[in-house]
Amino acid sequence: MKRRLLIIIVIIFAFNLVTPTQQQKSNNSDIQIQKAWARPAAKYANSAFYFVLENNSSRTDTLLGAETKISEEAEIHESYKKDNDRMGMRPAGKIAIKPKSKFEFKPGGFHVMLLGVEKDLHIGDKIEVVLRLKYAGKIKAQAEVRDMPMTKEMKQ
Amino acid sequence: MKLRHYLFVIILFWGCKEKLPVIEKFGETSYKLVDQNNKEEIFPDFVKDKIVIMNYIFTNCPDICPLSTNNMRLIQERLKKEKIDNVQFVSLSFDPEFDTPEVLRKFADIRNLDLSNWTFLTGDKSTTNSVIKQVGVLAVPSDSTVFKNGRKIYYYVHTDRIQLIDPEGRIRKNYKGSTINVDEIVSDIKKLQ
Ligand SMILES: [Cu+2]
Numbered sequence: 001m002k003r004r005l006l007i008i009i010v011i012i013f014a015f016n017l018v019t020p021t022q023q024q025k026s027n028n029s030d031i032q033i034q035k036a037w038a039r040p041a042a043k044y045a046n047s048a049f050y051f052v053l054e055n056n057s058s059r060t061d062t063l064l065g066a067e068t069k070i071s072e073e074a075e076i077h078e079s080y081k082k083d084n085d086r087m088g089m090r091p092a093g094k095i096a097i098k099p100k101s102k103f104e105f106k107p108g109g110f111h112v113m114l115l116g117v118e119k120d121l122h123i124g125d126k127i128e129v130v131l132r133l134k135y136a137g138k139i140k141a142q143a144e145v146r147d148m149p150m151t152k153e154m155k156q
Numbered sequence: 157m158k159l160r161h162y163l164f165v166i167i168l169f170w171g172c173k174e175k176l177p178v179i180e181k182f183g184e185t186s187y188k189l190v191d192q193n194n195k196e197e198i199f200p201d202f203v204k205d206k207i208v209i210m211n212y213i214f215t216n217c218p219d220i221c222p223l224s225t226n227n228m229r230l231i232q233e234r235l236k237k238e239k240i241d242n243v244q245f246v247s248l249s250f251d252p253e254f255d256t257p258e259v260l261r262k263f264a265d266i267r268n269l270d271l272s273n274w275t276f277l278t279g280d281k282s283t284t285n286s287v288i289k290q291v292g293v294l295a296v297p298s299d300s301t302v303f304k305n306g307r308k309i310y311y312y313v314h315t316d317r318i319q320l321i322d323p324e325g326r327i328r329k330n331y332k333g334s335t336i337n338v339d340e341i342v343s344d345i346k347k348l349q
Contacts, residue, residue: 088311
């Protein structure tokens with residue numbers, strides 16, 4: 001009887017130990033995504049996804065791309081100044097994030113462009129985008145649809 | 157106070173008193189365009205006697221143009237708060253082949269924009285080209301994305317602009333659309349009233 005109880009207790013402990021480590025792996029605390037938001041877009045139109053990528057690890061990681069069910073394509077883009085008052089946008093390729101540093105995707109700079117959204121993205125909607133990193137692998141990000149970043153709105 | 161300090165103060169006052177020079181006037185020129193409801197509008201006749209705040213966009217642009225459009229919204233809200241009326245907002249697409257009235261209406265609707273004094277315009281490409289040429293806006297297709305189904309969209313390199321037009325149809329000031337200072341344009345609007 002006592003032995004059986006002991007076995008049960010051991011099993012429970014084993015589960016408790018296993019589960020958190022598995023979670024840690026999939027959460028990937030080395031890379032964190034913060035302040036994620038996306039622009040509103042009507043069905044078939046384009047949205048942009050913004051966030052802060054924090055690399056807490058001791059090696060450079062690289063953002064390779066993004067995937068989402070919300071749009072036909074997802075590409076890393078960059079807005080750039082052409083001259084004094086002209087602006088353009090171009091694909092940005094891969095982005096290296098140095099160890100112990102943050103990289104901000106923000107309006108007027110870098111964004112993940114969500115091309116051809118599958119449905120209307122209204123202000124307040126939540127969407128999910130998966131970022132692909134060289135070492136950290138795939139990381140899920142939840143973003144709220146807003147018409148401006150959180151920090152700005154909080155200042156108002 | 158040294159002489160250059162005096163000079164600095166004088167120049168500062170000069171700056172404050174500076175009136176808004178006329179950059180360009182539409183004069184007798186007008187353009188046949190359509191709004192987001194597919195209603196014909198003769199620009200700038202339909203906004204005559206109003207102060208016009210205008211920006212130039214294409215809806216496939218997900219970053220700079222929404223920034224500019226959102227700044228227009230902030231200006232609109234501010235004017236409402238300060239009870240300044242007789243101001244009309246206009247957004248003209250320089251990509252009319254993609255930006256049909258329906259696309260423009262959806263672009264406005266999804267952002268909950270108040271269209272009571274805001275008109276989105278599109279039309280024939282030759283007409284929108286003539287408008288942007290006259291107002292000094294450049295828009296050239298550059299990079300593109302090809303979708304899996306073959307659909308191709310272009311990204312324009314374009315002038316990032318919000319423009320202030322007086323009730324006589326004269327362009328009085330240019331601002332950078334994506335980074336405009338709301339206080340600045342609101343004080344300029346007051347000068348035109
Ligand atoms: Cu983009």
